[in-house]
Amino acid sequence: MTQFINLTLNGISTGAIYAAVALALVLIWRATRIVNFAQGAMLMITTFIASELLNEGSPYWVALVVAMISGLLLGAVVERVLIRAVESAPEINAVIVTLGLLTLLEATAGMIWGNTPRSFPAAFSIRGYEVGGTRILFSPQDTFIVIAVIVVALSLTVLFRGTTLGLRMRAAAFAPEVARLLGVRVGHMFTLGWALAAMVGAVAGVLVAPSVFVGPNNFDPILIFAFVAAVLGGLDSPPGAIVGGLVLGLVISYVSGYEEASLAPLAALALLVVTLMFRPQGLFSASSERKV
């Protein structure tokens, strides 16, 4: 029983990270119908920036905020410069561009910061809480991770559901041409979508960095798991990304705990295959309703 609770708590914490990165993928998918394979590399860059700041003695929170701002800028520049250039071409072109960007960013990071992964501090203690004399597998840092992801998700919900800017962004994503006819500057909304996504990614990068270390390729597995989470939730749905992330986190945690850790990627693959076979639109996607 203790093991089950421990694995569940651990699953929630790692699931929150997958959820955040999945959320970034979903934001970009909704805005521009592109799967951003460079998401992991982009958050790697922003995490390296945070790491550099921390090495120079900056406080943790300053590093986090700077990473978020760099994400915002990086996302905007990538959309404006690279994605805009292939916007009218078939979607596969943009996907290949993000793959190219992935390689470019990882190689550049290796040249600047070296290929040896470095450690990254946690904001809070990573020693589990003590409950009734036993130490559980959930630490103050895990609490921070879960709360941070909840805050990010709620902020995005307020932005999308409660503001006119969010309304414009949703309109631009669902029906770009109609949105333009109504005076929405659709191009700006796409840029903003990418910028926000990269910012969410930057938060996830700083949160996960203490456990995966910071190196050019260290965030690749996170992207793959986040992709599975996003598909599970339905690529279109932000709440779906959160649920997908948590479900995947729990599945991986149970499989690693009860069987062995090396089976985790296999479990993710199985989950992906089962989702695509039985519910290809994902758990939460509304796109099947779209017949306008």
Added chain:
Amino acid sequence: MVTEYGPVRAVDGVSLSVLPASVTAVLGANGAGKTSLLRTISGLERPSAGRVSLGGEDITRLPVEQVVRRGLSHVPEGRGVIGELTVAENLALGGDWRGKEAAPAEEIYELFPALAQRSRQPAASLSGGERQMLSIGRALMCRPRAMLLDEPSLGLAPLIVTQIMTLLRRLCESHGLAVLLVEQNARSALSIADRGVVLDLGRVVAAAEASKIAADQDLRHAYLGF
């Protein structure tokens, strides 16, 4: 004005003007170039020759989102409501760029009481007629000077078509709107229009007062099918 898609000349030397507080109906069969004409006017397509002006200002090269800011609302074909957004959100979006000067949504709900009851529902749940009402209502939110309508009668029951046409006429007179109405349903369009323009393969084959076009039997048989 000329609009081309690659080698296809969809709009071929069409020239027309619409006065405030009047309705001009553009008629013609499928592929006559009606939709292309509207898309070129609102800036969704670029003409290869000719110009578009609104109230004396040249808007030919303006981006779409700027054209609407000059007071030209385009109600797209196929009831272009955004199905994922609620009725109220669709309306809010229509008046968004106008800020505080936008029409209050209540004004639209008064015109279309059916929408008021469904304001919180996603637009995808509306019936065909309600979607058309929402589409028109949304275009009115920004208090436009001119309105382009692409086949508002498409797929609607005759009774609803009559309602919508009557309403268009009323709006045109009460708001001083210049209305350019594209229709295959020539009979009902002509019943509310001041002038009619008949297109065939991108060219104007007739332009006259609506009553004259409706009375010209040869023209009707050849191009309008009634």
